Amino acid sequence: MKNDNDNEQYLTQNTKVKTFYIGINFELGKKIEQLLLNYYHFENILVNIISKNYNLYKRGMDVNDYHILTSPRLIINILYYYNYQYSEQQEYLRNKYKDNQLWQALKETAKKLNPYNLTYIIERVRTAFDTYFTNLELYEQNPNLFQEMPLSPIARNFSKPTNYSIELDKYASLSFLRLEKDNLVGINLSDQMVYIPVTKEQVKKLIEIERLFSVKVVYDNEDLYLQISYLKELNGTKNEQIKHKVENYKSKHITKDEQVKYAGIDIGERNLMAVFVDDENTLSLLVDGEPFKHNENMESIIEQLQKMVRLVFEYLHLHKVTDIYTSKNLANHNLAKIPFIKLIEAIEHEAQEYEIKVHYVDESFTSKASCISDDIKSIIGNRLKPSSIKSILENLNLSRVFNGKRSSHGTMFFDTVINEKFYADLNAAVNHIKVGTDKNFEWLKDKLFKLQDPIKITSEKEFREILMKLQDTKPDI
Numbered sequence: 001m002k003n004d005n006d007n008e009q010y011l012t013q014n015t016k017v018k019t020f021y022i023g024i025n026f027e028l029g030k031k032i033e034q035l036l037l038n039y040y041h042f043e044n045i046l047v048n049i050i051s052k053n054y055n056l057y058k059r060g061m062d063v064n065d066y067h068i069l070t071s072p073r074l075i076i077n078i079l080y081y082y083n084y085q086y087s088e089q090q091e092y093l094r095n096k097y098k099d100n101q102l103w104q105a106l107k108e109t110a111k112k113l114n115p116y117n118l119t120y121i122i123e124r125v126r127t128a129f130d131t132y133f134t135n136l137e138l139y140e141q142n143p144n145l146f147q148e149m150p151l152s153p154i155a156r157n158f159s160k161p162t163n164y165s166i167e168l169d170k171y172a173s174l175s176f177l178r179l180e181k182d183n184l185v186g187i188n189l190s191d192q193m194v195y196i197p198v199t200k201e202q203v204k205k206l207i208e209i210e211r212l213f214s215v216k217v218v219y220d221n222e223d224l225y226l227q228i229s230y231l232k233e234l235n236g237t238k239n240e241q242i243k244h245k246v247e248n249y250k251s252k253h254i255t256k257d258e259q260v261k262y263a264g265i266d267i268g269e270r271n272l273m274a275v276f277v278d279d280e281n282t283l284s285l286l287v288d289g290e291p292f293k294h295n296e297n298m299e300s301i302i303e304q305l306q307k308m309v310r311l312v313f314e315y316l317h318l319h320k321v322t323d324i325y326t327s328k329n330l331a332n333h334n335l336a337k338i339p340f341i342k343l344i345e346a347i348e349h350e351a352q353e354y355e356i357k358v359h360y361v362d363e364s365f366t367s368k369a370s371c372i373s374d375d376i377k378s379i380i381g382n383r384l385k386p387s388s389i390k391s392i393l394e395n396l397n398l399s400r401v402f403n404g405k406r407s408s409h410g411t412m413f414f415d416t417v418i419n420e421k422f423y424a425d426l427n428a429a430v431n432h433i434k435v436g437t438d439k440n441f442e443w444l445k446d447k448l449f450k451l452q453d454p455i456k457i458t459s460e461k462e463f464r465e466i467l468m469k470l471q472d473t474k475p476d477i
Contacts, residue, residue, distance in 0.1 A: 017213050020205065022185065022198055022226040029224040035112075035189040036219050039166050042109045043121050044155035049102045050129060051152060068093060070126035072119040079110040079118075114188050116169035128153040165218040165227070171329060171362045174215055179203055185226065187217065196226060262437060263316055264429035265326040265347070266366070269293070269338060270410065272305075274425035274454075275312060278433055280447055282319045284426050284454035285312065291459065292338050302342045304460070309346040311463045317354045318470055324356060325432040327363035361435040363428065365402075371430035371451075372444050373403035373417035422451035 024032060050069050056062035068074055068089050078090050097103035110118065135150035143149075168174050168187055175186030175193055183203055186193035198206070211231040218227050262278040272292060275285035287308060292301055316324065328344055351358045369376045404415040406424050413424040430441055430451075444450060457463045 016232055017229050018232050019227060019229040020202075021218075022196060022202055022228065024196055024224040024226065028194070028196065032189065032194060032217065032224060033219065036161075036164060036166060036217060038109055038112045039117070039121060039189075040156075040161050040164055042106065042113060042118065043125060045102055045106045045109060046122065046125050047128075047153055047155045049097075049100075049106065050125065051154065052102070054152075065093070065096075066129065070122060070129065072122040075122055076115050076118060079107055080115050112190055114169075114173055114190055116172040117166055117189065119169065120167040125153070161219060163220050165216045168215045168217065170212055170215060172364065176206065179206060187215075187226070189217070260322045261320055262433050262439070263321045263324045264432040265312075265324055266363075266425045266428040266432060267326060267340060267343060268425055271425045272308065272338070272343070273312060274423065274429045275315070276426050276429040276433070276450065277316070277319050277321060278439070279319070280443075280450075282450075284423075284429075284450050285315065285457060286423065286425065286454045287312065287457045287463075289338065298339070302339060305339070305343050306346045306349075307460050308457075308463070309343065309350050311460065311467060313350040313354050313356065314467055315470070316356060318467070321356060323359060324351065325359045325361055325436040327366075327432065328360050329363050359436050361432050363432065363435075366428040366431035366435065367406060367413075367424060368402050369431060370402065370404040370413065370415045370417070371427045371434060371441050373415050373442075376431045376434050377438060418445050420445070420448060420452075422448060423454060426451045426454060 046069070050066060053062060053065045053069065057064040071089075074089055074093075078093055129152075132150055132152050135146070139146050139150055166189065168189075173188040175188075178184040178186065178195060179198070180203065182195075183198050183200065184195040185198055185206070186195050188194070206228070209228075209230045213229040213231050214227075215229070216227040218225055264276045264278070266274040268274070269289050271286045272289040273285065273287040275287070277284070292304060324347075326344075326347065348358055350356075365376060403417045404413055406413050407421075411424060412421045413427045414421050430444070433439060434441060455466060457466075
């Protein structure tokens with residue numbers, strides 16, 4: 001069995017990932033082992049569905065469904081009946097596979113699992129196939145690079161795995177609420193928390209963690225344990241200098257007469273960033289995601305992301321924003337080839353440069369609740385109470401839960417209380433601030449231009465021109 005000693009690996013020049021392990025006792029382990037087996041079956045079924053479709057496609061007997069069968073958001077929306085985006089693709093898959101036995105088995109297995117964790121399973125399957133397709137292309141170009149022809153991923157037809165792991169969603173499937181009082185860590189693999197006892201030394205170590213990297217449940221040759229990884233800066237002196245610099249900036253530039261100013265940033269695919277500044281005058285931003293979807297050069301995409309984020313922070317700086325609220329929920333997603341982890345890294349970098357604090361929030365329901373007429377904190381609080389996935393989904397379909405709804409194409413949000421439509425992603429950006437601060441935004445019903453008439457950014461050049469005009473009108477900045 002793994003012990004509690006730290007393992008570590010270097011992530012960047014200044015950061016390393018440290019890992020330690022929490023053993024799971026036999027009695028609790030049998031329950032968790034069964035849940036892991038359900039994830040294992042789900043993964044195998046999905047691999048079989050993709051393989052059968054791809055083999056038919058290669059023989060000219062079917063269309064290639066690979067990209068939609070490996071889209072986490074699309075698959076989870078279908079399996080759990082969420083109504084969000086990709087409606088045409090959802091209908092396509094539902095109609096095509098409604099009589100497919102493997103698809104029906106996938107749906108039945110999914111009922112036993114936590115949808116938040118399934119994202120990582122689907123991504124793992126996609127990564128395996130992506131690697132296969134890349135190697136196959138290299139093999140066709142130069143067979144001498146390989147000892148044999150690359151093999152397609154296959155389902156592992158064992159009654160149970162000998163070495164298997166599940167990555168947990170850090171926001172929805174992990175709880176430290178009972179850590180200090182009861183020495184328990186909660187994990188959610190199905191429809192309720194399971195609590196793992198930890199030692200006092202482990203409690204102390206967990207409390208000291210500032211930047212959680214990943215949490216996995218690992219099954220390794222009859223041993224079962226929780227693997228917790230966290231980020232640690234190598235250069236403590238540099239961190240202290242940065243901290244001192246920020247504090248010094250505050251003492252010089254934030255007087256008693258000045259208030260902290262918030263901004264919310266919603267990250268997505270259609271709109272790369274929806275930016276809302278918490279004041280009554282500043283126009284909101286919608287940064288178009290389309291230019292990032294069709295660029296085939298990943299280095300070019302990352303460079304564009306970094307430039308666009310810098311311009312967003314110039315805009316925030318011009319309007320004296322001190323704190324931003326956003327979400328990391330897309331950190332491990334690459335929808336439409338957009339590397340969101342690089343986007344988040346760019347946000348963190350520019351925030352440090354401009355001495356703006358970044359606060360991460362759980363974005364659950366921020367797209368479903370009205371930022372004006374709903375109490376998002378209460379909705380999230382009710383979600384965290386023990387309940388089944390079925391009951392959560394039933395509640396989501398009750399009109400009394402939310403005072404509005406997102407349009408079928410996902411662009412606009414309709415608030416049924418004030419009878420107004422506004423941009424859904426800006427609505428979510430405001431809710432990020434509400435989740436993080438408990439602020440009330442009812443005043444927006446009298447300032448709807450902030451949600452209805454944003455500046456729409458479609459190119460870096462256009463954004464720079466806007467910023468130059470703003471700088472000309474703000475000579476004191």
